[in-house]
Amino acid sequence: MRLRHPAWLVVGSVVLVACGDDSSATAGGGGSTSSSATTSNSSANGAVGSSGTGSSSGSAQTSGSTGSGGTGGGGGSGGSSDLCGDLPEADPLIAQALPERWVDTALVPPTGATIAVAAGGDLQAAIDAAEPGDVITLEPGATFVGPFTLPNKQAEAWITLRTATPDDAFVAEGTRVRPEDAALMPKLVAPSTLPALTAAPGASHYRIIGVEITPVDADALIYGLVNFGDGSAQEAAEVPHHLILDRAYVHGTPTGYTKRGVQLDCADCAVIDSHVSDCHAEGQDAQAVAGFNGPGPIKIVNNYLEGSGENVMFGGADPAIADLVPSDIEIRRNHFYKPLRWKIDDPSYAGIHWSVKNLLEFKNAARVLVRCNVLENNWADAQVGFAVLLTPRNQDGSAPWSGVSDITFQDNVLRYTASGINISGEDDINPSTQTARIVVRNNLVHDVDRVAFGGHGRIFQVITPNRPIDGLLIAHNTTFTNGNAALVMGDTTAVATGFIFRDNVTSRGDYGVFGSAAGEGTGALETFVPGYTFDSNVLIGFTEASYPAGNFFPASVDDVGFVDYPGGEYGLTQASDYAGAATDGGDIGADVAAVEALTAGVAP
Numbered sequence: 001m002r003l004r005h006p007a008w009l010v011v012g013s014v015v016l017v018a019c020g021d022d023s024s025a026t027a028g029g030g031g032s033t034s035s036s037a038t039t040s041n042s043s044a045n046g047a048v049g050s051s052g053t054g055s056s057s058g059s060a061q062t063s064g065s066t067g068s069g070g071t072g073g074g075g076g077s078g079g080s081s082d083l084c085g086d087l088p089e090a091d092p093l094i095a096q097a098l099p100e101r102w103v104d105t106a107l108v109p110p111t112g113a114t115i116a117v118a119a120g121g122d123l124q125a126a127i128d129a130a131e132p133g134d135v136i137t138l139e140p141g142a143t144f145v146g147p148f149t150l151p152n153k154q155a156e157a158w159i160t161l162r163t164a165t166p167d168d169a170f171v172a173e174g175t176r177v178r179p180e181d182a183a184l185m186p187k188l189v190a191p192s193t194l195p196a197l198t199a200a201p202g203a204s205h206y207r208i209i210g211v212e213i214t215p216v217d218a219d220a221l222i223y224g225l226v227n228f229g230d231g232s233a234q235e236a237a238e239v240p241h242h243l244i245l246d247r248a249y250v251h252g253t254p255t256g257y258t259k260r261g262v263q264l265d266c267a268d269c270a271v272i273d274s275h276v277s278d279c280h281a282e283g284q285d286a287q288a289v290a291g292f293n294g295p296g297p298i299k300i301v302n303n304y305l306e307g308s309g310e311n312v313m314f315g316g317a318d319p320a321i322a323d324l325v326p327s328d329i330e331i332r333r334n335h336f337y338k339p340l341r342w343k344i345d346d347p348s349y350a351g352i353h354w355s356v357k358n359l360l361e362f363k364n365a366a367r368v369l370v371r372c373n374v375l376e377n378n379w380a381d382a383q384v385g386f387a388v389l390l391t392p393r394n395q396d397g398s399a400p401w402s403g404v405s406d407i408t409f410q411d412n413v414l415r416y417t418a419s420g421i422n423i424s425g426e427d428d429i430n431p432s433t434q435t436a437r438i439v440v441r442n443n444l445v446h447d448v449d450r451v452a453f454g455g456h457g458r459i460f461q462v463i464t465p466n467r468p469i470d471g472l473l474i475a476h477n478t479t480f481t482n483g484n485a486a487l488v489m490g491d492t493t494a495v496a497t498g499f500i501f502r503d504n505v506t507s508r509g510d511y512g513v514f515g516s517a518a519g520e521g522t523g524a525l526e527t528f529v530p531g532y533t534f535d536s537n538v539l540i541g542f543t544e545a546s547y548p549a550g551n552f553f554p555a556s557v558d559d560v561g562f563v564d565y566p567g568g569e570y571g572l573t574q575a576s577d578y579a580g581a582a583t584d585g586g587d588i589g590a591d592v593a594a595v596e597a598l599t600a601g602v603a604p
Contacts, residue, residue: 084332084372084598088410093500094471096437097406099328099367103270103299105244107173110135111157116164117144123188124148132157132205137164138186145216147194150240152202158242163210170210170247176273176302177210177247185212185249192220198227199240199266207244214251215258222258225250229265231293234320239294241267245274252278255352259284261307264291270299277306280342280354285309285316292317292364292395297328302602304335308354309382311336311375315363315392318399325401329368335603336360336375343379356381359417363393364402370409374603378417378453385418385455390438394430403433411598414445418455420479421445423472425464425495436470442590443477444570450483457483457509462495462528469496474504476582478570478589481509486539489528490516499529501537503582505560505570505589508541521546536583552578552588 090096112133115126119142126136127148132155138144140163153159163170165184171177188211190196196213199206215222224230228243243266252258261276276288288307289300292315305311312334314326336359341350359375362368378387388409394402403426414420421440426432440460450457459479462469479486486506489495501513513534515524525532525548535550538560544553554560561576563569571592572579578588 083600084411088369088371088408090408091439091441091473091475094437094439094473094498096408096439096471097367098408099297099330099369101297101328102330103244103268103297105246105270105272105299105301108158110160118142127151127159127161130159132159135160135162137162138211140165140184140186143187143189145189146191146196148188148197150197150199150203150206150243152200152204152240154202155205158205158207160207160209161211162208165210171273173247174273174302175247176304177249177275179249179251179275179277182212182249185210187212187214189214189216190220190222190225191216193223195222195224195227197225199229199243201233201238201240203240204242206242207246208248209246210248212249212251215253215256217256218253219256220253222252222256224260224263225252225258226262227265228263228269229291229294230263231265231317232320233265233293236295236321239265239267239321241269243269245271247272248274250274250276252280254278254350257281259286260290261288262290264289264298265294266291266298267295268297269294270301271303272299272301273303275304277304279306280308280352282353283355285313285355285357287311287313290314290316291326293319293321293324294326295321295324296326297330298326299330300332300334301330302333304337306337306339308338308342309357310361311338311359313358313361313363314365314368315361315402316395318394318396318402319364323401325364325366325403327366329365331360331368331370331373333372333599333602334374336373337603338377338379340377344381357383358389359387361389361391362404362407363389363391363395364399365404365407367406368408370407371411372598372602374413374415374599376414376416376603380418380454385453386420386422386458386461387414387417388421390435391422391424392427392432392435394427394432397430400431401433402427403435404438405433405436407437408439408441409443410439410441411595412443413595413599413603414443415447416453417448418450418453419457419461419483420448420459420481422461422463423469424462425469426467428465434467434470435464438469438471439473439475440477441473441475442595443479444590444592444595445477445479446568446570448479448481448483452482455483456485456488457481458485458488459506459509460487461490462487463490464493464495465491466493468494469499471498472496473500475500476503476586476588476590478505478592480507480570483509485509485511485514487513488516489514489518489524494530495528497529497531499531500533502533503536503584503586503588505538505578506540507557508539512539512542513547522548536581536588538578538588552581
């Protein structure tokens with residue numbers, strides 16, 4: 001039966017509203033945009049066509065074999081953007097696998113009742129009573145003290161838990177929420193040591209929209225605020241799946257220990273258009289978003305992410321499920337940020353020494369797309385200060401299948417860091433698989449600065465204890481360091497096979513391209529990346545005689561032809577000698593205008 005007007009049933013402080021396919025938004029805000037359908041597909045390489053349709057917070061979601069039928073989009077902090085929605089092509093020389101499955105976060109109308117929970121109401125009872133297709137609305141400004149559990153209802157229709165603020169008065173779909181939007185949200189509170197919200201084993205089809213999630217008090221000890229899986233699943237049937245955190249404000253407190261904002265040990269799950277901050281710890285790693293025991297696919301799109309140890313990490317603990325590698329991970333249009341108030345020598349330092357390590361780390365991950373993000377502020381502290389780590393770790397020694405493979409890091413801005421990207425061929429402590437098929441392409445990396453941020457000031461570091469990386473492309477990047485080197489290679493053996501370094505613009509630092517005990521230039525390349533390709537690079541301040549032929553050696557940045565180097569405009573002018581001189585006929589270095597367009601609105 002289709003109802004044009006809701007039929008109300010009041011039970012204490014919980015209000016049930018039956019609603020049909022064409023019912024309008026009720027007093028609880030549970031209107032026609034309150035549910036969702038998250039699906040995935042297995043098209044491995046189908047490009048997502050720009051002509052596809054979908055929500056503004058969506059991603060490359062349905063890959064057609066011709067690339068013309070997909071849905072796309074990616075929300076920026078100021079609104080939606082389709083610029084980063086298309087799936088990039090795999091590099092023909094490296095042939096890295098792109099994600100094979102994608103999480104679809106498009107909203108679809110609800111089909112069940114609306115359960116309105118007012119301040120003082122029993123939220124867990126409402127969750128337990130909800131049927132697939134229902135919407136639970138929570139009074140804005142009301143506080144609900146957890147922990148709350150999303151039970152396994154073996155459902156295929158969605159249960160939505162959301163603010164009762166009507167859609168037309170709340171943050172639009174595809175737009176990232178901000179802390180100042182908290183007045184429009186209900187608050188879920190995590191008691192000390194326990195999460196505010198956790199998914200039971202096998203729980204599925206829950207979408208959380210427009211809620212604030214935070215510790216019970218300023219100094220509470222919190223291990224995780226939202227657990228989409230807690231890492232305990234030992235078989236696939238126990239993994240929670242089809243879970244979406246949408247336009248949520250998840251945060252610790254300035255002085256409290258909050259180890260993790262969102263744990264993604266799940267399948268077909270997503271964090272979108274959200275703000276995750278004040279995740280920090282002393283003497284331990286803390287993350288805004290992390291996972292180690294979920295198979296994927298996983299989507300992290302259009303969020304502000306703040307974590308002291310790693311802002312985002314996959315791996316870091318051994319999976320309880322045998323042979324599990326988190327896979328098919330999409331990380332787009334996020335702002336990775338560490339506040340300088342955590343930096344002990346900064347004038348804004350707030351007085352608590354949180355353990356700072358990295359912005360993004362993969363210890364166990366496969367088929368990952370990292371695209372159109374802004375990553376900034378990372379300094380030497382608990383580690384030497386690399387912002388991005390692609391370093392396999394069989395963390396506790398019980399998961400030798402752990403590894404890092406098929407990573408595409410493209411169209412990003414990385415800035416204000418002690419060092420850039422560190423890549424290792426395998427775990428140097430416990431057995432792991434071999435790192436393979438890594439592509440670092442069309443990124444702008446600037447202000448790698450050991451004076452300001454400590455550490456070495458290395459743009460790229462490639463190392464291995466034994467087995468080399470099987471396929472590594474570093475191409476069309478524009479990078480600058482005030483520090484040690486553009487590329488450092490080390491340990492005792494070859495660090496990469498199928499190594500390609502071409503069409504990059506890079507400053508030298510102290511040592512340029514350097515190999516441990518092998519010196520600078522051609523000798524280092526021959527020692528550590530035999531069979532290398534190293535051509536059509538603009539090497540600023542390098543000594544030509546030390547390097548292979550086929551590269552360019554301007555003496556200084558003034559000789560490159562940047563649009564406005566002192567002003568931070570790092571694209572090439574049409575008059576530059578290196579415009580159109582790349583191996584593919586484009587400009588050498590990153591397409592800076594494209595990177596800036598793709599990351600517009602991601603960071604202030």
